[in-house]
Amino acid sequence: MKDRIKALLSKAQKPARYCGGELNSVVKDKGRVDVRFAFCFPDIYEVGMSHLGMKILYGLLNEREDVWCERVFAPWEDMEEEMRGAGVPLFALESQDRVADFDIIGFTLQYELCYTTVLNMLDLAGLPVRAADRKALTPLVIGGGPCACNPEPVAEFFDLFVLGEGEEVILELIDLYKEHKRAGSSKEAFLRQAAKIEGVYVPSLYSVSYNPDGTVREVAARDGAPEKIKKRIIKNLDKSYYPDKFVVPFIDIVHDRAMAELMRGCIRGCRFCQAGFIYRPAREKSPETVDRQGRALCESTGYDEVSLSSLSSTDYRKLNELMKRMTEWADKDKVSMTLPSLRVDKVTPEIVEQLKKVRRGGLTFAPEAGTQRMRDIINKNVTEEQLLETCKIAFEAGWTAVKLYFMIGLPFETMEDVEGIVRLAQRLVDLYYSIPTRQKGRPVKVTVSVASFVPKPFTPFQWEPQDSPEMLREKQARLLEVNTSKHISKKWHESGTSLIEAILARGDRRLCGAIERAWRKGCRLDSWEQFFSLDAWLRALEEEGLSGEFYANRRREINEVLPWDHLDFGVTKSFLLRELQLAQKAVATGNCREKCSGCGLAAERGGVCLETGQDMV
Amino acid sequence: MKQVRIWFEKKGRARYISHLDLNRTMARAIRRARLPVWHTEGFNPHPHIVFSLPAPLGIECCRESMDVRLIEDVPLNDIEERLNAQLPEGLKISGVTEPKMKISAIAFARYFLDFAFEGKSGDEVKSLLEQCLDGRELIIEKKTKSKTAVLNLREKLKDFAFDKTPDGRVRFWVVLPAGSKENINPALLVLAFERELNAEFDIAEVTRERLLTFDGKIFE
Ligand code: SF4
Numbered sequence: 001m002k003d004r005i006k007a008l009l010s011k012a013q014k015p016a017r018y019c020g021g022e023l024n025s026v027v028k029d030k031g032r033v034d035v036r037f038a039f040c041f042p043d044i045y046e047v048g049m050s051h052l053g054m055k056i057l058y059g060l061l062n063e064r065e066d067v068w069c070e071r072v073f074a075p076w077e078d079m080e081e082e083m084r085g086a087g088v089p090l091f092a093l094e095s096q097d098r099v100a101d102f103d104i105i106g107f108t109l110q111y112e113l114c115y116t117t118v119l120n121m122l123d124l125a126g127l128p129v130r131a132a133d134r135k136a137l138t139p140l141v142i143g144g145g146p147c148a149c150n151p152e153p154v155a156e157f158f159d160l161f162v163l164g165e166g167e168e169v170i171l172e173l174i175d176l177y178k179e180h181k182r183a184g185s186s187k188e189a190f191l192r193q194a195a196k197i198e199g200v201y202v203p204s205l206y207s208v209s210y211n212p213d214g215t216v217r218e219v220a221a222r223d224g225a226p227e228k229i230k231k232r233i234i235k236n237l238d239k240s241y242y243p244d245k246f247v248v249p250f251i252d253i254v255h256d257r258a259m260a261e262l263m264r265g266c267i268r269g270c271r272f273c274q275a276g277f278i279y280r281p282a283r284e285k286s287p288e289t290v291d292r293q294g295r296a297l298c299e300s301t302g303y304d305e306v307s308l309s310s311l312s313s314t315d316y317r318k319l320n321e322l323m324k325r326m327t328e329w330a331d332k333d334k335v336s337m338t339l340p341s342l343r344v345d346k347v348t349p350e351i352v353e354q355l356k357k358v359r360r361g362g363l364t365f366a367p368e369a370g371t372q373r374m375r376d377i378i379n380k381n382v383t384e385e386q387l388l389e390t391c392k393i394a395f396e397a398g399w400t401a402v403k404l405y406f407m408i409g410l411p412f413e414t415m416e417d418v419e420g421i422v423r424l425a426q427r428l429v430d431l432y433y434s435i436p437t438r439q440k441g442r443p444v445k446v447t448v449s450v451a452s453f454v455p456k457p458f459t460p461f462q463w464e465p466q467d468s469p470e471m472l473r474e475k476q477a478r479l480l481e482v483n484t485s486k487h488i489s490k491k492w493h494e495s496g497t498s499l500i501e502a503i504l505a506r507g508d509r510r511l512c513g514a515i516e517r518a519w520r521k522g523c524r525l526d527s528w529e530q531f532f533s534l535d536a537w538l539r540a541l542e543e544e545g546l547s548g549e550f551y552a553n554r555r556r557e558i559n560e561v562l563p564w565d566h567l568d569f570g571v572t573k574s575f576l577l578r579e580l581q582l583a584q585k586a587v588a589t590g591n592c593r594e595k596c597s598g599c600g601l602a603a604e605r606g607g608v609c610l611e612t613g614q615d616m617v
Numbered sequence: 618m619k620q621v622r623i624w625f626e627k628k629g630r631a632r633y634i635s636h637l638d639l640n641r642t643m644a645r646a647i648r649r650a651r652l653p654v655w656h657t658e659g660f661n662p663h664p665h666i667v668f669s670l671p672a673p674l675g676i677e678c679c680r681e682s683m684d685v686r687l688i689e690d691v692p693l694n695d696i697e698e699r700l701n702a703q704l705p706e707g708l709k710i711s712g713v714t715e716p717k718m719k720i721s722a723i724a725f726a727r728y729f730l731d732f733a734f735e736g737k738s739g740d741e742v743k744s745l746l747e748q749c750l751d752g753r754e755l756i757i758e759k760k761t762k763s764k765t766a767v768l769n770l771r772e773k774l775k776d777f778a779f780d781k782t783p784d785g786r787v788r789f790w791v792v793l794p795a796g797s798k799e800n801i802n803p804a805l806l807v808l809a810f811e812r813e814l815n816a817e818f819d820i821a822e823v824t825r826e827r828l829l830t831f832d833g834k835i836f837e
Contacts, residue, residue, distance in 0.1 A: 009633060010675050021630030023705040248645060250638040302645030304663065334662050
C-alpha cells in the first residue's frame with residue numbers, strides 16, 4: 001500500500017471505503033494491459049457498490065486481458081478534506097494509482113443529483129472539469145446510465161456518452177480507443193470515429209441553437225455525426241455476459257447480497273416511470289440461466305441471500321418455476337431468496353412462503369397514488385381490492401408492518417387524490433383489526449412514504465410541469481392534516497431536491513454553467529440531505545441567468561423541440577403523446593402482454609415484442 | 618461437536634476491517650469453503666464464531682483467534698488450507714488447534730509500535746520517546762458520551778522495551794491491559810506521545826503481536 005494513502009486511511013472514519021483488497025476484486029499487472037479503465041460511481045462506496053450495472057461492467061471489462069478496470073467512488077467529506085489537505089489526488093481502489101493517469105474514466109449517471117459529484121471527482125483527480133479543457137485523447141471521460149437519456153445538462157463535461165445498455169458498445173469503444181492510442185491520434189479524430197458507433201453520443205459534434213423564448217430551436221450535427229443517436233439494446237440476455245463473481249465488501253453496503261437478474265425492461269408502462277420506457281422492451285432470462293447465475297454468485301461470494309432483481313420481478317413469467325428450482329440448492333446452502341419489487345396484484349401464496357423465510361421488517365408496496373382515478377392517470381394498474389387482498393394474505397401470515405410508497409404532485413392531481421393516500425392507509429389499518437387470526441396485542445403499523453413527482457424525459461409526462469414548491473407544500477400540509485391515526489406514520493422528504501432534480505432531468509446544455517457554479521459553491525453529494533443546499537443551487541441558476549421555473553414548472557408545447565429529441569430510445573414521440581392524452585382522460589393502458597400499444601420498440605425484434613408477435617408490425 | 622481454535626493474522630489492507638465486518642468476512646469465507654461449522658438457528662442462520670478479542674480498527678495483528686464448532690470431523694490442517702483459499706488479501710490462517718485456554722483468561726496484549734519523524738534518525742526518535750516515559754505521567758483524555766476522563770497511561774504500561782525495525786525505525790514494544798476487564802487501545806499511546814512531543818508522527822504503525830493471560834503467558 002502507498003504510504004501517503006496509508007496515512008490518510010488511518011484518519012478516515014471508515015477506511016474500508018477506500019482500502020480496496022476485497023475478495024474478488026481484480027488486480028492485474030499494469031505493465032501488461034493496454035487500457036486502464038476507471039469505473040467511477042459518483043456517490044460513496046456503500047451506494048456505488050450496491051449497483052448491479054457496475055458489477056456487470058467491472059466483470060466484463062476485466063474478462064479482457066488487455067483491459068484492467070478498477071473502481072472509484074466519491075470520498076465522504078472527512079476523507080475529501082484529508083485528501084485535499086495532503087494533496088493526495090483521487091485514486092482507484094485496486095491499484096491506488098491516480099485516476100488522472102487512466103486511459104478511460106467512465107462515470108455511471110444513475111440520478112441527476114450526482115452531477116456536482118462528477119465534477120468534484122474530476123477536480124479531485126486533478127483534471128479540468130470541462131471536456132474542452134482536456135485536450136489530449138487520454139484520459140477520455142465518458143458517461144452512461146439512465147441519465148444519459150438526457151445528458152445535455154452535463155454535455156460539456158464529458159467527451160462522449162453511451163446510450164442504452166453498455167455491454168457491447170463499451171467493448172467496441174475500447175477497441176477503437178486502442179487503435180487511436182497506438183496511432184497517436186488526436187482526441188477529435190477519435191471522437192469523430194467514435195460517433196459512428198451505434199449508441200455513442202459525442203456532444204461536441206452537435207451545436208444547439210435556441211429560440212428567443214429560451215426553448216431549443218435546433219440541434220445540428222456536424223462532421224458526419226448521425227442526426228439521431230440510437231440507444232443500444234442487448235437482445236438475448238441468456239447469451240449476454242453476467243458476472244459469476246461480485247466483489248464482496250468488508251463494510252455493510254446498501255444492498256449487500258448476490259443479485260440474480262431476471263429480466264430487463266418492464267411490460268407495464270407506468271406513465272411516471274422513466275425506467276419503464278427507456279429500458280424497453282422487456283426481456284427475460286430463462287429460469288435455467290437465472291438459477292445458474294444466482295448459484296454461481298452465492299458460491300463465489302459466500303452471500304447467504306440472493307435477490308431476484310428486475311424492475312418488476314413478479315412479472316417474470318416463470319417465477320414459481322424459478323423459485324422451486326433455486327430452493328433445491330438454496331435451502332441446503334442456507335441461502336434465502338428475496339424479491340425486491342413486489343406488485344400487489346401478483347403476490348401468490350408461494351411468494352409469501354418464500355418471503356416468510358427471511359421475514360425482516362415489513363412488506364413494501366408501491367401503489368404510487370391514493371385514488372383509482374389517479375392510478376389510472378399514471379397507469380399503475382393496481383386496484384384497491386388487490387392491495388387489500390394482498391395485505392390480508394400478509395397479515396394472516398403474521399406480518400404487522402406494511403410500507404407504502406406514494407407520489408404527490410402528479411399531473412392532473414387534485415386535493416382529493418392527495419387525501420386518498422391517507423384514506424387508503426386507514427383502510428389497511430381497519431383491515432388488520434378485522435382479521436380474527438391476527439396476533440392479539442401486536443398493533444399494526446402502516447408507513448406511508450411520500451415523494452414528490454419529477455417529470456422525466458421519454459415518459460408521457462415529459463411535457464408536464466412539476467408542481468410549484470408552494471403547491472407541493474400545500475399538498476404536504478393537507479397530507480399531514482388528514483387522519484392522524486397512531487397506526488399510520490407518514491414520511492415525507494422534501495428539501496428542494498425534487499425541484500433541482502426536475503430542472504436537471506429535462507434541462508438543456510445551458511445548465512452546464514449552473515452546475516459548474518453550484519459545484520464551485522461547494523455542492524456535491526447532493527442526494528445526501530446534509531450536503532444539499534437549495535440556496536446554493538438557486539444562486540447558481542440566477543448567476544447563470546437561468547430560470548428554474550422555465551425548466552421545472554412550465555408546461556412544454558407539444559411541438560417544442562425537446563433538448564433530448566436527437567436521442568432515440570426506441571419509444572416514439574407519437575406513442576408518448578398518445579399516452580399523455582389517455583392519462584388526461586384517466587384511461588389506463590394494458591401491459592405489453594395484454595396488448596401491444598405500439599410504442600416503437602417492436603422494430604428491435606426482441607423480448608416481449610416478439611413474444612406477442614409484434615415483430616410482424 | 619468439536620470446538621476448534623483457528624489462528625489468523627490480519628495485515629496490510631485487512632487491518633481496516635472493523636471487528637463487526639471481520640465477523641461477516643469470516644462467516645462468508647467459512648461458507649465458501651463449505652466447512653461443516655455449526656450455524657446459529659433462527660431466521661438468518663449464520664456460522665457461529667467466537668473471536669478471542671476484537672482488535673482496534675487500523676492496527677495489524679500477528680496472531681488472533683476465532684473459535685468455531687465442527688459438526689463433522691475434519692482434519693485440522695484441512696481447515697487451514699480450505700479457509701486460506703477463500704480469504705481476501707491480508708487475512709491468513711496460520712494454524713488450527715484445540716483450544717487450550719479459556720478466552721476469559723486473556724488480560725493483556727503485547728504490541729509493537731513503529732515510529733518515525735521525517736528528518737530524524739531512529740536514535741533521535743528513541744530518545745524523544747524515552748523522555749516521554751521518563752517516570753513522568755503520560756496523560757490522555759478519554760472522551761465518552763457523557764464525560765471526559767483523564768487517564769495516566771504511564772501506569773498502564775506493564776512492560777516496555779525499545780528495538781529497531783529492519784529499516785532503522787524505532788520499534789517500541791509494550792504490554793497493555795486487554796480483555797473484558799480492562800482494555801487500553803494502543804492508539805491512545807500514540808496520541809499521548811504526540812501530545813507530549815507536541816508533534817504528529819509521520820509514521821506510527823501499531824501491531825498486536827500476541828494476546829497474553831493474567832500471568833503473562835501467551836494465550837493458546
Ligand atoms: S412494441 Fe408493444 S410489446 Fe414491444 S415494448 Fe412497445 S408496447 Fe410493448
